[in-house]
Amino acid sequence: MWASKRAAAVPGSVFALMDSAKGRARANGRQIIDLSIGSSDLSPPDVVLAELREATRDPSTYRYPLFSDTAPLREAAAAYLQRRFGVQVDPNTEVLPLIGAQEGLAHLLLAVTDPGDTLLLPDPGYPPYLGAAAVAGLNVEPLPLLPELGFLPDLEAVRQDLAVRALLLNYPNNPTSAVADRPFFERAAGWCRSMGALLIHDHPYAELTFGDYRAPSALEAGLSGVVELHSLSKTHHMGGFRVGFAAGDADVIAALARVKGAVDFHPYLGIQRAAALALRLPEEVGRAGAAEFQARRDALVPALRDLGWEVALPQASMYAWARVPGLTNSVAFAVRVAEQTGVALSPGRAFGAQGEGFVRFALVQPPAVLREAAQLLGTVTTP
Numbered sequence: 001m002w003a004s005k006r007a008a009a010v011p012g013s014v015f016a017l018m019d020s021a022k023g024r025a026r027a028n029g030r031q032i033i034d035l036s037i038g039s040s041d042l043s044p045p046d047v048v049l050a051e052l053r054e055a056t057r058d059p060s061t062y063r064y065p066l067f068s069d070t071a072p073l074r075e076a077a078a079a080y081l082q083r084r085f086g087v088q089v090d091p092n093t094e095v096l097p098l099i100g101a102q103e104g105l106a107h108l109l110l111a112v113t114d115p116g117d118t119l120l121l122p123d124p125g126y127p128p129y130l131g132a133a134a135v136a137g138l139n140v141e142p143l144p145l146l147p148e149l150g151f152l153p154d155l156e157a158v159r160q161d162l163a164v165r166a167l168l169l170n171y172p173n174n175p176t177s178a179v180a181d182r183p184f185f186e187r188a189a190g191w192c193r194s195m196g197a198l199l200i201h202d203h204p205y206a207e208l209t210f211g212d213y214r215a216p217s218a219l220e221a222g223l224s225g226v227v228e229l230h231s232l233s234k235t236h237h238m239g240g241f242r243v244g245f246a247a248g249d250a251d252v253i254a255a256l257a258r259v260k261g262a263v264d265f266h267p268y269l270g271i272q273r274a275a276a277l278a279l280r281l282p283e284e285v286g287r288a289g290a291a292e293f294q295a296r297r298d299a300l301v302p303a304l305r306d307l308g309w310e311v312a313l314p315q316a317s318m319y320a321w322a323r324v325p326g327l328t329n330s331v332a333f334a335v336r337v338a339e340q341t342g343v344a345l346s347p348g349r350a351f352g353a354q355g356e357g358f359v360r361f362a363l364v365q366p367p368a369v370l371r372e373a374a375q376l377l378g379t380v381t382t383p
């Protein structure tokens with residue numbers, strides 16, 4: 001009765017359905033192996049936790065943080081972008097702390113669009129994108145990510161007469177774990193400039209990369225008309241701390257700061273200090289966490305292939321995206337798998353129409369547990 005049209009437009013989540021399937025499996029005495037949620041199970045580096053503990057003992061961190069208080073985090077973010085991607089940003093005008101990339105995106109859309117504007121969203125894509133677009137009252141045009149194109153969008157196939165306000169991309173990608181190279185971002189930025197659209201790049205998996213692979217930044221294609229969202233949730237296993245940053249076009253950052261100023265203050269100063277320290281850590285510290293996810297990938301992917309499932313070997317992210325032969329209803333399948341085996345997966349359909357036929361595994365358990373999960377999957381009656 002009280003829900004606004006805006007609230008009512010936010011799509012429901014199939015994760016609630018998965019939750020009840022897990023509940024039924026538990027009630028039947030099954031042990032749950034939950035691979036359905038992409039929340040890192042690793043801990044942040046000890047020095048980061050020590051910095052936060054120290055900050056909680058400093059009374060000067062207890063007050064509302066003002067913009068000027070965010071300078072150390074903005075400067076650390078700028079130094080990280082320079083060191084890691086060779087991208088130069090002005091920490092005063094081209095960087096803004098976020099309470100996570102998800103918060104950042106929702107407010108960014110409010111900052112740079114008006115109701116009725118058109119947003120191009122990847123399909124499949126991270127489900128909260130649709131919610132954020134609904135809150136902003138946007139017209140969503142799905143951009144298919146197809147396996148035959150390496151899960152990269154075909155921008156040339158977008159209707160030329162479409163007045164696109166913004167294009168949202170995310171590489172390394174959730175849920176497909178596909179990656180994009182620098183020339184791709186240059187093409188995407190060029191396409192956006194020709195369309196008069198803003199390029200938004202959601203980049204929470206920037207450091208969750210395997211072997212010698214390093215993910216580029218969309219900002220390498222220039223800052224004008226480009227904004228990128230970074231997060232410490234995956235790269236530093238700080239999901240619960242809710243911290244990240246936006247960087248890019250100064251106009252966009254200023255608009256985002258205006259909207260956020262009406263909604264929140266900045267993250268707790270102690271969390272800002274911890275995040276600033278994390279961003280300045282030597283690269284090897286982050287590589288240790290990434291190596292653990294790589295070992296998990298190496299345990300799970302061959303075991304899924306042994307089942308006859310089609311899955312590419314991810315170069316990055318914390319997911320495996322598998323096509324199950326003959327699968328036409330991934331939601332019903334994921335529910336059945338959970339009930340029969342206790343293994344909780346994400347149905348591909350939860351990420352969009354193009355996700356049908358696939359399931360997503362979050363690599364959030366040690367290798368032995370992932371092998372056990374694959375073994376259990378072998379006992380499920382086929383789709």
Ligand SMILES: Cc1ncc(COP(=O)(O)O)c(C=O)c1O
Pocket residue numbers: 038099100101102103126170174202204230231232233239243244
């Ligand atoms: C693509 C993508 N964007 C954003 C987020 C959320 O990031 P944060 O914790 O910084 O809000 C996630 C989390 O899974 C994600 O997969």
